[in-house]
Amino acid sequence: MDKRKRVPVAKQKPGERVKNFNEVSLGYSETEARQEASRCLQCKKAACIQGCPVGINIPEFIRFIREGQPRQSFKSLYQKNVLPAICGRVCPQETQCEQLCVLGKKGEPVAIGRLERFAADWAREHGHSVGFKGLTSDQVEGKVAVVGSGPAGLTCAAELANGGVSVTIFESLHRPGGVLVYGIPEFRLPKSIVTYEVDQLKKAGVEIVTDVVVGKTLTIPDLFRLGYQSVFVASGAGLPSFLRIPGENLLRVYSANEFLTRVNLMGAFRFPEADTPVDIGRRVAVIGGGNVAMDAARCSLRLSADEVWVLYRRTEEELPARLEEYENAKEEGIIFQFLVSPVEILGNADGYVTGVKVLRNQLGEPDESGRRRPVPVAGSETVFNFDTVIVAIGQNPNPIILLSFPQLKTGKNGIIEVDPETGATSVPGVFAGGDVSTGAATVISAMGAGKRAAKSIIEYLKLRQKGNR
Ligand SMILES: Cc1cc2nc3c(=O)[nH]c(=O)nc-3n(C[C@H](O)[C@H](O)[C@H](O)COP(=O)(O)OP(=O)(O)OC[C@H]3O[C@@H](n4cnc5c(N)ncnc54)[C@H](O)[C@@H]3O)c2cc1C
Numbered sequence: 001m002d003k004r005k006r007v008p009v010a011k012q013k014p015g016e017r018v019k020n021f022n023e024v025s026l027g028y029s030e031t032e033a034r035q036e037a038s039r040c041l042q043c044k045k046a047a048c049i050q051g052c053p054v055g056i057n058i059p060e061f062i063r064f065i066r067e068g069q070p071r072q073s074f075k076s077l078y079q080k081n082v083l084p085a086i087c088g089r090v091c092p093q094e095t096q097c098e099q100l101c102v103l104g105k106k107g108e109p110v111a112i113g114r115l116e117r118f119a120a121d122w123a124r125e126h127g128h129s130v131g132f133k134g135l136t137s138d139q140v141e142g143k144v145a146v147v148g149s150g151p152a153g154l155t156c157a158a159e160l161a162n163g164g165v166s167v168t169i170f171e172s173l174h175r176p177g178g179v180l181v182y183g184i185p186e187f188r189l190p191k192s193i194v195t196y197e198v199d200q201l202k203k204a205g206v207e208i209v210t211d212v213v214v215g216k217t218l219t220i221p222d223l224f225r226l227g228y229q230s231v232f233v234a235s236g237a238g239l240p241s242f243l244r245i246p247g248e249n250l251l252r253v254y255s256a257n258e259f260l261t262r263v264n265l266m267g268a269f270r271f272p273e274a275d276t277p278v279d280i281g282r283r284v285a286v287i288g289g290g291n292v293a294m295d296a297a298r299c300s301l302r303l304s305a306d307e308v309w310v311l312y313r314r315t316e317e318e319l320p321a322r323l324e325e326y327e328n329a330k331e332e333g334i335i336f337q338f339l340v341s342p343v344e345i346l347g348n349a350d351g352y353v354t355g356v357k358v359l360r361n362q363l364g365e366p367d368e369s370g371r372r373r374p375v376p377v378a379g380s381e382t383v384f385n386f387d388t389v390i391v392a393i394g395q396n397p398n399p400i401i402l403l404s405f406p407q408l409k410t411g412k413n414g415i416i417e418v419d420p421e422t423g424a425t426s427v428p429g430v431f432a433g434g435d436v437s438t439g440a441a442t443v444i445s446a447m448g449a450g451k452r453a454a455k456s457i458i459e460y461l462k463l464r465q466k467g468n469r
Helices: 030-037 058-066 070-080 084-090 112-125 151-162 191-203 220-225 256-265 291-302 323-331 400-404 443-468
Strands: 143-147 166-170 207-209 230-233 253-255 283-287 307-311 335-337 340-347 353-366 372-376 382-385 388-391 430-432
Touching: 030 058, 030 112, 058 070, 058 112, 070 084, 070 112, 084 112, 084 191, 084 443, 143 151, 151 166, 151 191, 151 230, 151 443, 191 207, 220 230, 230 443, 253 256, 256 291, 256 388, 283 291, 291 307, 291 323, 291 388, 353 388, 430 443
Parallel strands: 143 166, 143 230, 166 207, 230 430, 253 388, 283 307, 283 388, 307 335
Antiparallel strands: 340 353, 353 372, 353 382
């Protein structure tokens, strides 16, 4: 075996997987996991840990796998990450822990994400759970409300419960998990995995109340009146951005959020067994280049589309999607058109989409994101024929909470302003974190924010109690 290369992971073949919603990656067997784990150099000053927003002791959990102790490996992981089977599947490790792995200098970095998935799957399949007992000695009494059950809310709630706090999550949807259930498709993250990891948190003391829209059903001041001493707002960034071009209100133009919610949360892919179909045609254009765009494109292909194109305004090099998912999308036959910006969606007399008019771009100087700005080329209009358009160009926080609680200071696009170290907002006792305070980001960064906020909330409760003595 060439030690510079990682142990490959089995995947469903592209021709088969486009006909189903089953998981694409099949994960490592125990033998493969041990083989891959043996590549880890067990660095004394492990750079990889610096790349993990929740601070997993990466060499330790990998060493346990190598030594044939997956139970211990899982225990080590769970101390820092209460959603390991999820993170092992969806974290962008290539830009985080794996990017800092020294093996990456001369070959391929250790497949940390795949090993994390292995340890978490092993524990689940062997009925092995560890709960929170003994994970922290930082205990305090108190009652805290968390708004939103995505990765930020779940992690904060777990840390608080672990610290002895009575914690209730209020979730507006009928299922907990946030983007993990309504956004990321089954073939990347099976919903049974999310349910399992959320159930572990419930068993360990996290209460989750669904179908409560904070800002409508209850406001933040109502939560304080109900006896909650602190509130953590983790309501994510679920409000889709639109292109604001002519034709965007034609039939069969969707925001990726609506499209993916219908598919993932409402089970449109199981229609007629599920009673919420989604109407798409045969030629689908997805506009955008992030994970959301890849998910929308790959779901379309698994529904009724014959051809799916992704239209992205920059080049392959700037594509923000995870590399693995871009590669998977290409393998499945998704067609990528780079350096194009839609300027109009065209339709017929019945109001249905018939095509997209684009301008070709050149790359100019870098913009504030550091990526080279797309500059439209005058006179380069081109029309492509499509019967469905899915817009996946970004999301911002939903303003519902803020409309009922304007005291919370916000910045651009309704992002709640927080102290990044503590998650404290402009209102004492109210903390926020995850996408609602950063804009659309990643699962692990939301989890990191949830952890930091939990620590600050515990400090806040302690100070309050001292003050009341
Ligand atoms: C399609 C898609 C694919 C993605 N793929 C990846 C990926 O592969 N890897 C990765 O790392 N990241 C990915 N991301 C980004 C990642 O999922 C998010 O950054 C992460 O989920 C943010 O976590 P959060 O807890 O802040 O918010 P969310 O996951 O958005 O959770 C917020 C929760 O709050 C609830 N809520 C909102 N408003 C209210 C209210 N008023 N009252 C009560 N509840 C409320 C929402 O219903 C939701 O359940 C993806 C995002 C999308 C949309």
